[in-house]
Amino acid sequence: MELKVLRSFMNHNRSVVVFTLTSTLILLAGSICATVFHLDFLSFKNINLIADVVHEKVAPDAPVVAAVQATSSMSAPVSSMTQMPAVAFDQYMLQKTLVHFNDDTTRPALPMLMEKFQKLKNGDKAKVRIAWLGDSMIEGDLVTQTFRKQLQQIFGGYGVGFVPAQSVTAQYRTTVKHSWNGDWTEETFKDKALTAPLFFSGHTFFTENGTITLTDATSKDSTRILDKYLICGKADGKVSIEVNGQQRDFTANNKINRILLDSSNKAAVSLKINNKKLPVYGMSMEPQRGVVVDNFSFRGITGLELGKIDTTVLQQMSNENDYDLVVMEYGANLMFRPDDKDYSWYEKKMEAVIKQLRKSMPNTEFLIVSTADRAFRYNDVWQSAVGIDSLVKTQAELAFHNNTAFYNMYASMGGANTIVNWAAASPSLANKDYIHPNQRGAEILGKLLSDAFVKEYNKIQTKPAVTAQGPAATQNVRNRK
Amino acid sequence: MQSFDLSLFLKQFLYDPKNPLLFNNGFFVYFFAVFISLYYLLRNNATARTWLFCFFSLYFFYKASGFFVGLVLLSAVIDYGLSNAIYKARTKSTKKLLLITSVVINLGLLFYFKYTNFFIALCNDFLAAKINPLNILLPVGISFYTFENLSYTVDVYRGEFEPEQKFMNYLLFLSFFPKLVMGPIVRAKDFIPQLHKPYEVNQQDFSRGFYLIVSGLFKKLVISDFLTTNFVDFIFSDPSRYTGLECLMAVYGYAIVIYCDFSGYSDVAIGMAKWLGITIPVNFKSPYQSKSVTEFWKRWHISLSSWLQDYLYIPLGGNRKGKVRTYVNLFITMLLGGFWHGASWNFIIWGAMHGIALAMHKLWMSNNKQFIDRQSNKTYYRLMAQFVTFQFVCFCWIFFKAVDFNTATQLIMQITHHFSLSVLGAFWSNYQYVIYMMALGYLLHIIPDDFADKMLQRAHRVPMFAYVGVFLVFVMVYAHFKTGEPVMPIYLQF
Numbered sequence: 001m002e003l004k005v006l007r008s009f010m011n012h013n014r015s016v017v018v019f020t021l022t023s024t025l026i027l028l029a030g031s032i033c034a035t036v037f038h039l040d041f042l043s044f045k046n047i048n049l050i051a052d053v054v055h056e057k058v059a060p061d062a063p064v065v066a067a068v069q070a071t072s073s074m075s076a077p078v079s080s081m082t083q084m085p086a087v088a089f090d091q092y093m094l095q096k097t098l099v100h101f102n103d104d105t106t107r108p109a110l111p112m113l114m115e116k117f118q119k120l121k122n123g124d125k126a127k128v129r130i131a132w133l134g135d136s137m138i139e140g141d142l143v144t145q146t147f148r149k150q151l152q153q154i155f156g157g158y159g160v161g162f163v164p165a166q167s168v169t170a171q172y173r174t175t176v177k178h179s180w181n182g183d184w185t186e187e188t189f190k191d192k193a194l195t196a197p198l199f200f201s202g203h204t205f206f207t208e209n210g211t212i213t214l215t216d217a218t219s220k221d222s223t224r225i226l227d228k229y230l231i232c233g234k235a236d237g238k239v240s241i242e243v244n245g246q247q248r249d250f251t252a253n254n255k256i257n258r259i260l261l262d263s264s265n266k267a268a269v270s271l272k273i274n275n276k277k278l279p280v281y282g283m284s285m286e287p288q289r290g291v292v293v294d295n296f297s298f299r300g301i302t303g304l305e306l307g308k309i310d311t312t313v314l315q316q317m318s319n320e321n322d323y324d325l326v327v328m329e330y331g332a333n334l335m336f337r338p339d340d341k342d343y344s345w346y347e348k349k350m351e352a353v354i355k356q357l358r359k360s361m362p363n364t365e366f367l368i369v370s371t372a373d374r375a376f377r378y379n380d381v382w383q384s385a386v387g388i389d390s391l392v393k394t395q396a397e398l399a400f401h402n403n404t405a406f407y408n409m410y411a412s413m414g415g416a417n418t419i420v421n422w423a424a425a426s427p428s429l430a431n432k433d434y435i436h437p438n439q440r441g442a443e444i445l446g447k448l449l450s451d452a453f454v455k456e457y458n459k460i461q462t463k464p465a466v467t468a469q470g471p472a473a474t475q476n477v478r479n480r481k
Numbered sequence: 482m483q484s485f486d487l488s489l490f491l492k493q494f495l496y497d498p499k500n501p502l503l504f505n506n507g508f509f510v511y512f513f514a515v516f517i518s519l520y521y522l523l524r525n526n527a528t529a530r531t532w533l534f535c536f537f538s539l540y541f542f543y544k545a546s547g548f549f550v551g552l553v554l555l556s557a558v559i560d561y562g563l564s565n566a567i568y569k570a571r572t573k574s575t576k577k578l579l580l581i582t583s584v585v586i587n588l589g590l591l592f593y594f595k596y597t598n599f600f601i602a603l604c605n606d607f608l609a610a611k612i613n614p615l616n617i618l619l620p621v622g623i624s625f626y627t628f629e630n631l632s633y634t635v636d637v638y639r640g641e642f643e644p645e646q647k648f649m650n651y652l653l654f655l656s657f658f659p660k661l662v663m664g665p666i667v668r669a670k671d672f673i674p675q676l677h678k679p680y681e682v683n684q685q686d687f688s689r690g691f692y693l694i695v696s697g698l699f700k701k702l703v704i705s706d707f708l709t710t711n712f713v714d715f716i717f718s719d720p721s722r723y724t725g726l727e728c729l730m731a732v733y734g735y736a737i738v739i740y741c742d743f744s745g746y747s748d749v750a751i752g753m754a755k756w757l758g759i760t761i762p763v764n765f766k767s768p769y770q771s772k773s774v775t776e777f778w779k780r781w782h783i784s785l786s787s788w789l790q791d792y793l794y795i796p797l798g799g800n801r802k803g804k805v806r807t808y809v810n811l812f813i814t815m816l817l818g819g820f821w822h823g824a825s826w827n828f829i830i831w832g833a834m835h836g837i838a839l840a841m842h843k844l845w846m847s848n849n850k851q852f853i854d855r856q857s858n859k860t861y862y863r864l865m866a867q868f869v870t871f872q873f874v875c876f877c878w879i880f881f882k883a884v885d886f887n888t889a890t891q892l893i894m895q896i897t898h899h900f901s902l903s904v905l906g907a908f909w910s911n912y913q914y915v916i917y918m919m920a921l922g923y924l925l926h927i928i929p930d931d932f933a934d935k936m937l938q939r940a941h942r943v944p945m946f947a948y949v950g951v952f953l954v955f956v957m958v959y960a961h962f963k964t965g966e967p968v969m970p971i972y973l974q975f
Contacts, residue, residue: 018945
């Protein structure tokens, strides 16, 4: 016992040295073995003590999608390019450009839209309405609020456009003050059984005693006349609604109804609805002439959900010339597994959805906006998803085969690892989930997009667009490979 | 094909801003192995040992912060000179003047590097000035060694001890690498006398050092880093995207992250010092078991709270100038203590909330003394007090972690307005490993303080290969959880 006590008081400084050197030597030996024999045993490569001083001799990977400037040569780094109209398809790699896969790049993409912009610029009383469909990337009016503001500044207009009856991000949306009360039920893209058709928003609301109050925050000009519409579905008989405290009766016989509630210089409107059968989608606050951009965000979707929208709803919207342009911005939710590279399953399914949309809305132009950058942690470093080039190309193919314009968001924001740099920037431009640009980042994306639109618009200043019986006539018909 | 690259090898010895030296860098393993071997060889020569230690500490600083190492040297020269001059000065007024010079220089440097841009932003906001922010990098550890310098000159001024005659000892006190980056804040009167002693490590010291190093690294590199990357960071970066439940769990997650991060780093520093024959007092004592905010500050970052008490609260008058002044002094101390953590309003709010809570607790104690005396030993009272204290501390962490006030209020809004247990199933299936890790963190935290000591007393039976084995198992666990690019410890910029 005494010996033990004595031992514990003896100087053990040698133990520190023995322990340190033994552990270091074992780790060093393990590192050398792991390097020489390429062992990944127990994740040894993650703690390799010599990894920083050895040089890997490998051929550098050719970049699959190299974002190219408009002026640079459009070589084809993708192997399947040989089976495609080489130069035209290559356009999808262009940064900051709306492409329409046409050899004649002096002609604008989205010619009908550009022509309508021209009308606005000339002072005609016209309304350009753009539906921007997307996922959580545009939630809270991110991206679209900047895009809308820019276009409204150039071509006129004000107002936030469509606002759903309820939204999870309502309190953070800066373009509109939005509150509601009462008991509501909801049907969405995610529900199997639906009692009413869905609108672009993917949410249908019902209430017996609900109220909604909206205050537009896009313009401080108190003299402008702001029209407020209720967007709702079909209801039998007369529908009674309290608008700003006054009872109003109207009919809602169509599948989609736009009911003018108020046309005044007031920025606010309040509604009280007590009809459980009335499918309520939302409201719209817009000018009598100018640009309207409707934000339709739905968390966690890929775009395939748009196939759930009744074609008769789409046709009615088309007949009433509701939308000049439909933008589809998806992709982040397709990259849910870090190692996915094959999106052919998506291409097949989404192609059917786009065809249905295009067929039902022949007078509307379409634009596919590619995914933005998204990163995963591979081994020990955050990097862009390995499949992102493949996804962008898939989305470009969808656009190419369906006479749809395309915008490469991924390349435009800076290409590989941009989201990693954005999250690390100070102040940051993206969240630490390495998916979502924040308010500051979204502002950059919105500005890039509006600049790309203006670039196309400027083309018709020098060369008028060809207008014919619809957008299909302005673009080459392309066959699938 | 792999080959040894000489230029890469040589580059390892230089400072790399993208990869500053931390305890979890591979380079540190070699650094420590070489250092400890030489230190052992020179064990019988105290002067040579000190020179060696200084050299390695300054080199560590260089690898962690580049040429800011010059600042440590400069402040060591200035404070060594001033403290000796204070000691030798004959009149009280000369001593005072010299002390003021030291305070102005030390706080001036800290202010310049840490707070200049904060005050420029303040001028721009409130005075509509248009001053461009300066491109100033924060030297690593400046908050810590500034406080160490200050306490040293103040202690000499107060006549508590004679200033150190050997400059190298003073330099080592400031630059001692185990605590250089993230503390604890060491007092010269505890530290410097130990440099004169022979290099001795008894069996207890060895096993305790080992335990502190490995458990500290585990807390920092496994628990904290895992939770930070896989949960806390992304929720705090945009709370509006997450449900109330996720946000609430992120707050509890952050409470364990900050504890593991900070106490883990402190433990490694204390453990390493133990192995080098130097004892540094414990810095954290299971703080979330506190029954009041007052007790919390006796268990959390003890070296800072005791520093604030001795060099700020007491000079302000402490509790000697009446009740109201006591509350005001507590508030000011904590407000400045909060500001010490970082140049932002959120740290000031965090400090202010703790200051108010400390004052309220004092008031509650003095008004309900009899009731508390009767209840304080009862289990229900203890549990309730622990629960309330923990919730309050967690609430304050929201402001500490959030990048700005707006984000903090967003997170609180999500918890108060968007909380629903209906998402529990999805939450569990998505985050179960996060929950396991949090549970492990809290489990380690509630291990009674004396439990580890009791276990370590039996450690003399443990053979060396078992220590090495445990360490290698830890390394493999770390490798498994390694989060990639080194996650900067949260207190690094403080």
